[in-house]
Amino acid sequence: MNRRLKRPRRGAVTLSVGLFMMAAMLALALLAPLVCRYDPLEQDLYAFLQPPGGAHPFGTDQLGRDMFSRVAYAARTDLRIMALAEIAPFVTGLFLGMLSGYYGGWVEWLVILATDAFIAFPYYLLVIVVAFATGAGAHGIYITFMLVGWLLYARVARGATASLRESEWLQAARMMGYSDMRVIWRELFPNVLPQAVVVLMTDMAGLLAIIVTLGYLGIGVTPPTPDWGAMIAEGQNFMTTAWWLSVIPGLMVVYTGIALSFIGDGLADIWN
Amino acid sequence: MRSMARERTTQEKLRFRRWLRRALLRSALVVALITVAVFFIIRLVPGDPAVMVLGEHAASDAIEALRDRLGLNLSPGRQFARFLQNVFLRGDTGESVKYGVSSRALVFQRAPVTLLLAALSTLITLGATLLLAFLAATHRDGLFDQVIRVAPAFTQGMPVFWLGLLLILSFAVRLRWFPVGGLRPGFGGMLHSLVLPAVTISFGQIPPLVRSLRERLIEALDADYVTTLRAARVPMRTIYLRHILRNAFIPTLMLFSVNLSYLIGGTLVVEQVFAVRGIGHLLFEAISNRDFPLVQAVALYCAVFVVIVSFLADLIAHRADPRTLT
Numbered sequence: 306m307n308r309r310l311k312r313p314r315r316g317a318v319t320l321s322v323g324l325f326m327m328a329a330m331l332a333l334a335l336l337a338p339l340v341c342r343y344d345p346l347e348q349d350l351y352a353f354l355q356p357p358g359g360a361h362p363f364g365t366d367q368l369g370r371d372m373f374s375r376v377a378y379a380a381r382t383d384l385r386i387m388a389l390a391e392i393a394p395f396v397t398g399l400f401l402g403m404l405s406g407y408y409g410g411w412v413e414w415l416v417i418l419a420t421d422a423f424i425a426f427p428y429y430l431l432v433i434v435v436a437f438a439t440g441a442g443a444h445g446i447y448i449t450f451m452l453v454g455w456l457l458y459a460r461v462a463r464g465a466t467a468s469l470r471e472s473e474w475l476q477a478a479r480m481m482g483y484s485d486m487r488v489i490w491r492e493l494f495p496n497v498l499p500q501a502v503v504v505l506m507t508d509m510a511g512l513l514a515i516i517v518t519l520g521y522l523g524i525g526v527t528p529p530t531p532d533w534g535a536m537i538a539e540g541q542n543f544m545t546t547a548w549w550l551s552v553i554p555g556l557m558v559v560y561t562g563i564a565l566s567f568i569g570d571g572l573a574d575i576w577n
Numbered sequence: 578m579r580s581m582a583r584e585r586t587t588q589e590k591l592r593f594r595r596w597l598r599r600a601l602l603r604s605a606l607v608v609a610l611i612t613v614a615v616f617f618i619i620r621l622v623p624g625d626p627a628v629m630v631l632g633e634h635a636a637s638d639a640i641e642a643l644r645d646r647l648g649l650n651l652s653p654g655r656q657f658a659r660f661l662q663n664v665f666l667r668g669d670t671g672e673s674v675k676y677g678v679s680s681r682a683l684v685f686q687r688a689p690v691t692l693l694l695a696a697l698s699t700l701i702t703l704g705a706t707l708l709l710a711f712l713a714a715t716h717r718d719g720l721f722d723q724v725i726r727v728a729p730a731f732t733q734g735m736p737v738f739w740l741g742l743l744l745i746l747s748f749a750v751r752l753r754w755f756p757v758g759g760l761r762p763g764f765g766g767m768l769h770s771l772v773l774p775a776v777t778i779s780f781g782q783i784p785p786l787v788r789s790l791r792e793r794l795i796e797a798l799d800a801d802y803v804t805t806l807r808a809a810r811v812p813m814r815t816i817y818l819r820h821i822l823r824n825a826f827i828p829t830l831m832l833f834s835v836n837l838s839y840l841i842g843g844t845l846v847v848e849q850v851f852a853v854r855g856i857g858h859l860l861f862e863a864i865s866n867r868d869f870p871l872v873q874a875v876a877l878y879c880a881v882f883v884v885i886v887s888f889l890a891d892l893i894a895h896r897a898d899p900r901t902l903t
Contacts, residue, residue: 418606429842430860434876437864438618510734517736518846522861537739544742545750552746555739562734570730 320571326564330557334380343371345378345531354547364549366539372549376557379531384561386443386526387513390450391505398458399501405459406466407489413463420460423453432515436524443526446516454508461504465497499576506569510562517558533558589899596895604884611880616660619869620653629867630674647674647870670877671870675863680874683859688878690760691855693767695844697775699833702840705779706786706829707822713787714794725791728784737843741777741850748773758852774851778843782836789832793825827898834890838883845879 333340343361348368357364363372405416423431432449439445469475478488519525520534528535533554540550627643628635644650648659663669673680713725749757760770797803798821806816845857852858856875863871 418603418610421603421607428838429846430876430879433845433860433864434615434618434872437872507733514734514736518738521736521738522846522849524864534736537736537742541742544746548746551739551742555736555742558739559731559735563731566730566733 316571316574318571319567319574323564323567323569323571326560327568330380330561330564331384333377334384337374337377337381341371341374341377343374345370345374346529347371354543356547357549357553363553364547366536366550367543367547372553375531375536376533376554379533379536379554380557382443382526382530382532383513383516383520383534383558386446386516387509390447390512390516391454391509394450394454395458395501395505398455398460399462399497401455402459402462402464403466403489403493403497406463407470407485407493409467409470413467416459416463420456420463423456428453429515429518432519433522433524436519446519446525450512454512457504457508458501461501462497465500466493469493469496499572503569503573503576506565506572510565510569513558513561513565517554593895593899597892600888600891604888607884608881611884612661612664612877615873615876615880616657619873625649626674626867626869643674646672664877670874673863673868673871673874675866675868675871680871681878683871684856684874684878687854687856687859690767690853691844691848691857694771694774694778694848694853694855695840697768697771698778698840698844701775702779702782702786703829703833705783706790707826709783709787710790710794710825711822713791714798717795722791725784725787729788732781732784735781737777737781738846738850740780741774741847744773744777745851758850760853770851771853774847774853777847777850778840781843782839786829786832786836790825790829793828794821797821797824827894830890831894834887834894837887837890841879841883 348370349365350368353365353367355361355365357372361371361373363376365371366375401416405413431453435449435452436445439448475488475492478492483491516525517532517534517537520532521538523535523538525534526532536554537551540547540552540554543550625640625644627640627647627649631640631643648656651659660671663671668681670680670684672678673683676683709725713722716722745757749755755773756770760767803816803821806820807813844855845860847853848855848857849861856879860872860875862868863875
């Protein structure tokens, strides 16, 4: 009894910490033009490779550009791509998954096969190949995720729907003479959505890592648009003398990942 | 497993055969789907591959000759038919545009390093998973257990290449325990050079695996058969090794087979960070050269490898424990 009373509280704490962390990151991204004292592209060759502290809290890079401004402006780029790239896959995956789970038969079989096929395919390899094929830049990432991102949500929604398909209250709803669309929309959807949202949070953390990886490999966001991945790649040349160039942008990615994971874990705890 | 060494029932045999039939069919379809996907995705590349290889200013008859050699002058349908014919009948994935030799030879030449790296990382992953899960499960709700439970949140969004850079910075540059990149000569030198890359790949995979194995171990520790064994004065060590660990390991093995594609993907990226000249290195070389038959070959061989290994892992799990069949 005691355990049951305690559990939701722990979820609420995790969730609030995650939301607070994410809000801080979003604020930094949205308010970057207001809070940054320097232009992210402005070079100051008299103040290159300055360690963190003083006038430049995160230091400066090899061209004397302020790292704090660059990190903040990169947050705008990377978080925007992350959020936009998830919309279409989330919606299509959720609905295809629910439809296939609800109707079963060969449509369901097809969705299972497609998800299996893409799980067997090394994800990074696929993303790299598609990004290569569609050309560098944000649109490559959008296309990649339009093609493959939905499979994860389809898998989750199909599983959740299939487990509810034979439940008594769904049968009751059908017996009441409700149309399939109404059963799916009014009964199924509210039950499948929480699970999908939890998965969305973890997937966004993974997607951010992929966006940054593509930027690092030079097939993602293209310079001079600030991007954490490209910043890490540039900083790699100065690793031994100026660690902050690579370490700080990476910490931003990890921080965002932790925030999203906390939100996901907290929601999962509360909804269970 | 003692309890499972008994005769398999007819029902179990039937279920296993049904699983085998379905798994084989599914693997074959997956390979077919991937082949089609690889062919068409590569064809999305903007521009003329022949021009990209030879450069803008190449003579037009040279470009025409290369187009002919690559089969680009055929209709898309004919190209696809030729591609399928070559891949499935002759195991030929085409000739690398850049090197002018068979792409299969290039992939096979680079494969041993990548396979060694993947194997090393697998060993590290499984070893660390067993150890950490065991410690967490036996000291339930202790500080270490708490840390283990929140660890996945911290590693989930960590870019693998960035972790690699951190490890290089601390263990290669500062402490000089390992080389900064590349491979040292000899097998021992090669293993030594692959330790950091392998740890990098393993790092992100360990926490979710530990979490799942920990739950299984706790379930097993609380199970009635453990109480019975303890009542019969079977030594705890025997109980752990013979019974609990074996029962808990199979689900972890199955989870690992799901993780396999992440392992291969991680390997491709990490090779780039540590300048290891394996398949990943070959892939990025091929990408920057616009060598599309080679990109195609790498993608195809990686995918087939993943399909085969995950089939084998599932096969082992199902043979060892028929309860995993549904």
